[in-house]
Amino acid sequence: MSTPQLPTTASPPEAQTFPNNDILDVDKPESDFVPSLTSIDDFMVWQDHLAESWEENKPCVRVCDGAGCRALGSQQVLEKLRAELAVTRLSVPVQIVGTGCPGFCEYGPLLTIYPERVSYQRVKPTDIPEIVRRTLAGGELIERLVYHDPQTGAQIHTEPNLPFYKKQKRLLLNLNGRIDPKRIQDYIALGGYSSLAHALAELTPEQIIGEIKASGLRGRGGAGFSTGIKWELCRKNVLKTGSGFVICNADEGDPGAFMDRSVIEGNPHSVIEGILIGAYAIGLLDRSSRKWGIQDGYVYIRAEYPLAVENLRQAIKQAEQAGLLGQNILGTGMNFKLHVRLGAGAFVCGEETALMASVEGRVGEPRPRPPYPAERGLFDLPTNINNVETWANIPLILHLGSQAYASTGIGRSTGTKIFSLVGKINNTGLVEVPMGITLREIIVDIGGGIPLGKKFKAAQLGGPSGGCIPAEHMDVSIDYESLTALGAIMGSGGMVVADEDTCMVDFARYFMSFIQQESCGKCVPCRIGTKAMLATLERICAGQGNPADIDYLLELAETINTSSLCGLGQTAPNPALSTIRYFRDEYEAHIFEKRCPAHVCKGLITYSVIPELCPGCMVCLRNCPTGAITGAKKQVHWINPELCTRCGMCKSVCNFAAIAVN
């Protein structure tokens, strides 16, 4: 199947209440006008019109306005840019667009000048007058703001040539950084909602489900269950009960993961379109009598993502206005309302049964499965839950066709996967890679390696439910099976990089303390087991580990894994298990030698001044929060180990590297 061509005869026979020329009357393509579409034909006309007026080559400055760049001041950059352009006379008008996150967060705020796609990084508001004067008016490059390859020192001027993007395959993130997420027009101009129109006009639910199955798409939330089969099961049950729900799980709780946030922030309509196609394919009961089994859907999203919530709500409003959500969608008789539910800060609500309990207004506690949500879910009706990234893949599959989609990837893992690359890595950010790429390519080629030339130790995938992949397995292919074989999981896409300065025992302790705090407390193995594991790990980190502790941890892990109620508990021991598997020597150093090889665990380290290097500048002395440092000007200082809390402040402020950790 190639790009869908919509025959004009495919629209339902209703009279067109919306005169086409009204759509074409829109004189300014930039206008915020959203027509109320009442037929698929109407939609096609509007889309053609928007596509024609979309000029990628128009002079335009795109500034990343995602949550990451906002924290770095992109709002001030945009403000200054607007103010500056308002008073500058340029030969050609230049448009300003605040976009979603293109992914290169480390170098934010990002500013890209179209049509040349000149990429400026770490732009400050004070740079704006110069950018306007020299680049926009003068056509000159500002070398200071372009990317300098840290390895070769070469300057890279344009966005497509940045090494960060070279090995990526950006199918889902393609529009992030190009469109204004607050405008449905941008999304539609670039082909958005045509998969929905195609589905409604031409495809039966069975055909759609067949396509999704054939594409090989597997749940991007982490477990990797076939999406097509999930839909098929749910559809069967919806046909039986006559009603059901679809849910988008945007409760991205894994620490170090922000893929879903960026997709919703940067391209919310792609998720809405996927949900709509799902509601149609799973919920259509009888077309001729216009019976729709799924008329309500929920997006359960974290309240910690205010910008994503804002953009999502705006997108839903615009889709409703355009007749793509609500009653009688595009004149097909389909009714579908999309509700937004904010998570209230409970990690366990990412688990599907807990999530549904939370949507119902109850405490977010999971319940045993089966029955699976496809059979008995929200309000006891069949419910299909998919993760944000999974939903965003749906329009893409229908657009490309299942075969073309499946040509990306390896084995039973098809398509692309978005990872948030964080931790000890040079190019922190959001990357979308084809399945089957190696971890080394992600870390070295895309991520630019480890800061300060340190050694890569491990990458943690799948957050607190996942495991780590050590340096010796860096050439592992990123696909569901290979990762599972190494004791890690694909997970939802958090990839946290640890270097030689990261203590893997402390790393495991961190995840265990996270899980222990987030355990809902309903089942005993998770509630008490994680507490016991945490206490053991804390003891080891404090230098009070017993020789039997490793075996004790393994035993606890097995019990928790086999007897916990939900995924949170079952996977809770994974970080500990995988660090024991690959870094047993670090555990043993803590337990037997009372030594933390990475110099992290406070109970096992001491800070001291290296007399030869200390010029006696008093900086550490002034900054020490506990007054543990004594000394006088131009005299070697001394740290009192009794008073020292090992906060590391002295080391971080010392300009002479005169603080040693042992």
Add this chain to the structure above:
Amino acid sequence: MPYSISEINDILRAELLGEGSLIGALEAIQERCHYLPAEALILASEAFRVPLAQVYAVATFYNAFSLKPKGKHCLHVCMGTACHVRGSPQVLDRLETRLGIQAGETTSDRMFTLETVNCLGACALGPIVVADETYSGAMTAQKIDKLLKNLEHAKETPR
């Protein structure tokens, strides 16, 4: 944040007419009052016709809710993995020492509440501290001192 009963009732009414979500209503009240007053729980239980015990269960289950009044300035330290490996424990340490409170507590003058969050998803900028919804990235113990100074200064100027 002084509030009135009628404001709470307005919030509840709006939610009942809209999405009708108990958690949504509590979130709105939390945002308005910076905590969930006991009266609000009772009113919510009446408005939504659910047992007070269930409202209480919900109010105490989710991290976003607090039954105790919070300080004027809320400081959230991100303890996500990325922030952790980049040194958020030291940042939290510094805040706890400077404010003389532990995470989850409020200073006795009700000026500062110090809390930890699990991940704000802005991992590229870790460690992150959010002070009254303003994100500060790449925090260090020194930057904390500056941040507190600015906030303390802000508290003297009447809003």
